[in-house]
Amino acid sequence: MESLVIVGASLAGLSAARAARRQGFTGRLVIVGDDPERPYDRPPLSKEFLSGQFQAADLTLEIDGEQLDAEWLLGVRAVSFDPVSREVALADGRTVRADLLVIATGAPHDSCRSSRASTTC
Numbered sequence: 396m397e398s399l400v401i402v403g404a405s406l407a408g409l410s411a412a413r414a415a416r417r418q419g420f421t422g423r424l425v426i427v428g429d430d431p432e433r434p435y436d437r438p439p440l441s442k443e444f445l446s447g448q449f450q451a452a453d454l455t456l457e458i459d460g461e462q463l464d465a466e467w468l469l470g471v472r473a474v475s476f477d478p479v480s481r482e483v484a485l486a487d488g489r490t491v492r493a494d495l496l497v498i499a500t501g502a503p504h505d506s507c508r509s510s511r512a513s514t515t516c
């Protein structure tokens with residue numbers, strides 16, 4: 396069975412998983428995330444969640460009854476991909492076969508620095 400591994404279990408990773416299923420991918424779908432939580436909406440973290448308007452359950456990005464048929468490997472970091480063996484290595488020593496690989500790891504918040512004159516990344 397063909398396997399699709401998505402590294403990054405947040406908005407982009409979830410969107411990629413949905414798109415793959417919507418477009419007819421029927422193989423093994425594995426979503427790897429170093430965050431222990433299922434995908435959640437980040438913008439309200441610094442707004443409604445901080446002010447107490449939202450609870451943790453209000454932040455979920457998954458839709459009730461959504462059938463992604465995915466394996467979630469959470470709380471573990473993907474550390475490398477070997478294009479010959481097509482294996483993604485995880486920080487805990489496991490490997491996952493990836494016939495197809497999506498890297499959806501976002502960007503670190505401190506990767507860009509702005510000044511009045513310019514932004515460098």
Ligand SMILES: Cc1cc2nc3c(=O)[nH]c(=O)nc-3n(C[C@H](O)[C@H](O)[C@H](O)COP(=O)(O)OP(=O)(O)OC[C@H]3O[C@@H](n4cnc5c(N)ncnc54)[C@H](O)[C@@H]3O)c2cc1C
Pocket residue numbers: 402403404405406407408427428429430436437438439440441471472473474499500501502
């Ligand atoms: C507090 C806060 C407030 C924000 N407010 C706004 C806003 O008001 N408006 C706006 O437009 N945007 C806002 N953003 C940004 C918005 O949340 C991001 O644009 C969005 O989350 C990007 O989604 P993403 O899936 O691309 O990346 P991310 O949400 O960054 O997800 C990437 C995921 O990949 C995981 N990951 C990274 N490396 C690995 C690895 N090697 N192995 C496994 N997993 C890995 C990370 O842990 C993370 O869970 C805010 C973000 C934060 C944190």
